[in-house]
Amino acid sequence: MRLSNFLTTTALWASLGLFSPVLAQQTTAKKPTTPATAPVKPAAAAAKPGTATPTPMAGTSKSATTAPKPTAGKPATKPAAAPKPAAPKPNGPPLPTNLGSSDPNIRYKNGKILLDQTRYDLAMQELEPLTAPAARFAKAPEAAYLYAVAASRAKKWPEAEQMLNLLRNEYPQWIGLPEAFFLQGQLSFEQGDFDNALRVLAQIPAGRLATEQANMKAQYLPRIKDKAAFQSLLKTYPQEPALARAYADKLANGGWYTEADKDQLTQLIQQFQLEPARYTPRPRPARKSTYNIGVLLPFEFDDTSWEKRRKNQFVTDLYAGLRLAQDSLQREGHPVQLFTYDTGADTLQLKQVLALPELAGMDLLIGPVYKSGSKILARYAQQHQIAVVNPLSQDGDLVLDNPWHYLFEPSTVTQARQAAQFAASRLGGPRTAVVLYEDTKDEAAFGQAYKQAYEALGGKVLQLRRINSDVQESLSAALADVDLKTIGHLVVASDGKGAGPYVLSALKLQAARTPLITYASWLDNNRIGLGQLDARDVYFVNPKFLDKTSPGVRRFRQLYTQRQNLPPSVFAFTGFELLYYFGNVLHQNGPAFQQQLANGGPVSGAVFQGIGYPGGTHDNQYVPLTKLERLEVEVLNPVGIR
Numbered sequence: 275m276r277l278s279n280f281l282t283t284t285a286l287w288a289s290l291g292l293f294s295p296v297l298a299q300q301t302t303a304k305k306p307t308t309p310a311t312a313p314v315k316p317a318a319a320a321a322k323p324g325t326a327t328p329t330p331m332a333g334t335s336k337s338a339t340t341a342p343k344p345t346a347g348k349p350a351t352k353p354a355a356a357p358k359p360a361a362p363k364p365n366g367p368p369l370p371t372n373l374g375s376s377d378p379n380i381r382y383k384n385g386k387i388l389l390d391q392t393r394y395d396l397a398m399q400e401l402e403p404l405t406a407p408a409a410r411f412a413k414a415p416e417a418a419y420l421y422a423v424a425a426s427r428a429k430k431w432p433e434a435e436q437m438l439n440l441l442r443n444e445y446p447q448w449i450g451l452p453e454a455f456f457l458q459g460q461l462s463f464e465q466g467d468f469d470n471a472l473r474v475l476a477q478i479p480a481g482r483l484a485t486e487q488a489n490m491k492a493q494y495l496p497r498i499k500d501k502a503a504f505q506s507l508l509k510t511y512p513q514e515p516a517l518a519r520a521y522a523d524k525l526a527n528g529g530w531y532t533e534a535d536k537d538q539l540t541q542l543i544q545q546f547q548l549e550p551a552r553y554t555p556r557p558r559p560a561r562k563s564t565y566n567i568g569v570l571l572p573f574e575f576d577d578t579s580w581e582k583r584r585k586n587q588f589v590t591d592l593y594a595g596l597r598l599a600q601d602s603l604q605r606e607g608h609p610v611q612l613f614t615y616d617t618g619a620d621t622l623q624l625k626q627v628l629a630l631p632e633l634a635g636m637d638l639l640i641g642p643v644y645k646s647g648s649k650i651l652a653r654y655a656q657q658h659q660i661a662v663v664n665p666l667s668q669d670g671d672l673v674l675d676n677p678w679h680y681l682f683e684p685s686t687v688t689q690a691r692q693a694a695q696f697a698a699s700r701l702g703g704p705r706t707a708v709v710l711y712e713d714t715k716d717e718a719a720f721g722q723a724y725k726q727a728y729e730a731l732g733g734k735v736l737q738l739r740r741i742n743s744d745v746q747e748s749l750s751a752a753l754a755d756v757d758l759k760t761i762g763h764l765v766v767a768s769d770g771k772g773a774g775p776y777v778l779s780a781l782k783l784q785a786a787r788t789p790l791i792t793y794a795s796w797l798d799n800n801r802i803g804l805g806q807l808d809a810r811d812v813y814f815v816n817p818k819f820l821d822k823t824s825p826g827v828r829r830f831r832q833l834y835t836q837r838q839n840l841p842p843s844v845f846a847f848t849g850f851e852l853l854y855y856f857g858n859v860l861h862q863n864g865p866a867f868q869q870q871l872a873n874g875g876p877v878s879g880a881v882f883q884g885i886g887y888p889g890g891t892h893d894n895q896y897v898p899l900t901k902l903e904r905l906e907v908e909v910l911n912p913v914g915i916r
Contacts, residue, residue: 367391378404378411385420394428397421405437407444415441415448422454426461429722432729434461452482459487463494465726468503472511491516496523496675499872499890501530518546522553527659528677529868531555556659564609565860567853568633569596570624570641570651573616588845589643592665595842595849596640598833602854602880608861610853617642621650634658637865638856640665648672652679661865665852666845668716673892677868681893682852682885684817686716687723690767692897693791693815694727696911697763701789704762705733710752710777712768713742720767736761743770753777758786766792774802781810789813794900797907808902816900818844819883819909826881847881854880876913884913 370384373396381400388397401424403409404417411417418441425434438458442451455478462471471494475487495516498504504521511517522542525531531539543553571589574582596612603610613636617624624647627633639655639662642648648664655662655678663680664672670685684692697707707728711721718740725735737756742748749772758764758781766777774796781788787810794816796802820827830850834842863870868890876886876896884896899911 369393369396373400378409382411382413382417385417385424389420389424392427394424394430397424398428398430398433405440415445415450418445419450419454419457422457426457426464429464431461431465431726452478456483456486456490460490460494463490463497466497468495468498468507469510472507472514472517488516492520493675495520498524499892501869501872501890515546518542519548522546522548524677526553526555527656529659529866530677532869561861561864562637564611565637565857565865566611566613566635567638567640567857568636569593569612569614570617570627570639570647571614572619572642572644572647573614574618575616576618588843591843591845592849594834594838595846595851596853597849598830598837598846599850599853599857602850603857603861608857610857610860617647619644621646624650628654634660636660637860638663640852643667645669645672652676655679659866661856661867663852663856665848668893670893676892679892680887682848683894684897685893686720688891688893688895689815689817689897690720690723691727692895693765693813693899694724694731694733696813696899697765697789697791698728698731698733700910701763703789704760706760706762707733707735707765708737708739708753708756708761709735709765710739710741710768710773711766712770712773713740717767721765724765724767733762741768741773743768743773743776746772746776749773749776753780758784758788761788763789763791766790769793769795771799771801774799778802778806778810787811791815794819797902804902804905808905812901813910814900814907816898816907816909817894818848819898819900819907820844820847820881821883821909824881826879830881851879851882851885855885878913883909886913 370387372380373384375381375384382404385397385401385404388394388400398421401417401421404411405414405421407414418437422434422437422441425431425437435458438454438461441448441454442458445451448454455474459471459475462468462474472491475491478487491514498507498520501524504517504524507517508514508521522539525535525539539553539555542548543550571593572586573589573593574586593614600610600612613632615627615630615633617627624642628650633639633654637660639651639660641662641664642651643664643666645667648667649672651662652672654660656676659678661678661680663682665682667681668683668686668689670681670687673679673681673685698705707724709721709724711717721738721740725738728735739752741752764777764781766773768774774792777790777792781790789811791813792815794814796807796812797804797814822828827847830847831842834840834846859867859871871887872890873888874886875888876884876894879885883898885894886896887893888895896913898909900907900909902908
């Protein structure tokens with residue numbers, strides 16, 4: 275449950291027309307798309323525990339080096355020299371008719387209305403002139419607070435923090451200052467600065483917002499992924515009960531416990547009167563000669579229609595890759611047993627599977643692929659302390675607050691952070707950037723994460739702009755006032771067919787040689803020539819890159835083709851890499867392997883470039899950055915090189 279779902283309303287928030295200053299952004303997992311395939315006959319039935327699992331018959335699938343993503347776009351027209359953007363059509367309720375009024379009371383009222391309409395940028399524009407002491411506005415503190423709320427909901431952390439600092443310094447007697455401290459604490463939590471969050475919250479007067487603080491700490495403190503960071507915070511805040519509970523829970527139920535932690539855990543239980551049964555670690559399962567793995571995927575065996583079989587081709591490809599990995603592990607003396615369950619396309623069938631008693635005895639769970647089912651399986655895994663790996667999602671929110679849930683893929687936010695680190699360390703020229711992102715939740719998350727990471731490394735994002743690559747006017751407006759010759763680099767987070775041609779044309783029009791960072795899907799855009807990409811400094815965020823010349827990829831392709839009579843899709847490669855990696859992890863560390871993963875770094879994969887979960891992260895932290903050189907894709911950041 276998100277914090278915004280259970281915070282109570284304070285008198286101040288009510289007077290401002292708000293429910294809380296808490297962020298409420300939701301993200302959705304990218305749904306896998308299916309390659310164009312011929313109809314195939316699915317396996318007859320899901321295997322029951324103790325029986326051989328059926329090998330799905332793979333249909334014709336186009337081999338790919340990048341995960342297919344849905345793209346849509348109208349043919350792009352050649353950009354005009356001086357494009358004039360069309361007037362935007364407002365969505366939702368009508369805008370106030372007197373925006374930018376010289377009357378501060380009207381601007382203040384407009385800011386509240388716009389904030390309620392979730393038009394955060396416009397709300398900030400209305401409120402900012404009212405916040406400075408020189409404006410002599412009677413409600414300047416309230417305006418500053420509302421501005422900070424709007425900025426925080428827009429995930430503009432620097433702007434929100436700057437305004438909260440002004441509020442605390444210029445209006446120290448404001449009656450609502452505890453709420454400002456509360457919001458500042460949450461901003462720090464959202465950015466992973468747990469020490470500053472606890473320090474700021476400690477400045478709230480005793481008894482104020484006590485329940486809200488407890489709820490917020492319970493929400494965010496379990497997100498600390500590093501054991502050493504937890505221990506350091508406990509030394510700084512030895513009397514903080516929420517911190518103690520979160521750490522004790524990690525030790526008892528998160529796979530962190532070792533014999534060296536026994537005395538500290540006992541002391542925490544006694545000092546904070548924790549329930550011993552809940553915070554006593556379960557015995558760590560001994561390493562075994564073989565491990566049982568539950569595979570929960572939406573095969574949808576009950577629907578044998580041609581359309582359904584075609585739509586679900588990615589599932590059978592994924593499963594075929596798992597079976598090949600099982601064979602490889604068997605040959606290497608690391609056997610695993612696969613128990614396959616059809617979860618269907620709805621959560622009802624998944625819940626029926628989770629009710630089966632034998633599932634609680636699995637050592638690892640793989641699946642499902644849809645977000646609603648992923649949340650249900652994640653809760654089950656946490657309750658039964660069984661690690662679960664989602665094979666296809668890139669939604670990092672799925673693995674928050676759950677030490678038993680992993681993403682095989684790098685999350686969208688991790689991809690953005692890795693790209694920003696690459697730009698900061700490897701690109702020369704001015705340390706400035708312009709970031710364009712498609713008008714979707716995933717791409718918005720990419721853009722915001724890139725800005726935050728790049729500026730934390732000393733760079734500056736001059737513009738962060740949303741685009742709709744289906745609309746020519748949107749693309750024209752995005753770059754109309756940007757001097758592409760002077761910025762350090764350009765980032766375009768878009769799979770849209772129209773984005774690439776337009777951006778490359780704009781660069782050519784300005785005779786700019788600006789480096790460009792974008793998605794690897796541009797390599798498959800038939801409206802862009804590979805020669806265009808090769809001729810420029812274009813860097814691709816390429817998490818699914820497969821080096822066709824590597825021995826592992828060639829060997830897998832050979833084995834898969836021999837068995838299925840068809841070349842493997844990227845989903846088949848994914849299934850193989852996932853099981854081969856985690857199967858070896860099980861044999862090396864046993865089922866409670868979280869701490870061992872956290873202590874290691876990314877390693878080279880069997881077919882993909884790398885995989886790893888250092889520092890307690892729960893999505894793959896290795897993201898290949900590639901570039902075309904003489905029409906061949908090269909990896910610029912091999913495993914072990916930043």
